[in-house]
Amino acid sequence: QRIEHGHTLPWGIYHYAGTPDTTWYGFATEIVARGQAAGLLDKAVPVHPITTAEYPTPAPRPRNSRLDCGVIHRILGVVQPDWHVELDVVLRAGSGYTA
Secondary structure, eight states, X not given: OOOOTTOOOOSSOOOOOOBSOOOHHHHHHHXXXXXXXXXXXXXXXXXXXXXXXXXXXXXXXXXXOOOOOHHHHHHHOOXXXXXXXXXXXXXXXXXXXXX
């Protein structure tokens, strides 16, 4: 279903995130790997995964906090981009990286 000009959107929460799903650890390790490949880092930086219990926050964290982007896709037709591609765009903008 596409929303035409002049129509209002249904009320609700619209999640948006790139694909595929990842964790903060997965995202950080990919930044380090691609940053090193781009010549932005002289050597690999160690990234260590931790559990939610090791990083306490005031609000309890769910075991599965992946965003369901189905509504934004179904209502607006927005397709999730591959965040790896977008990460490369950011790295290229800052370094001349061409992966």
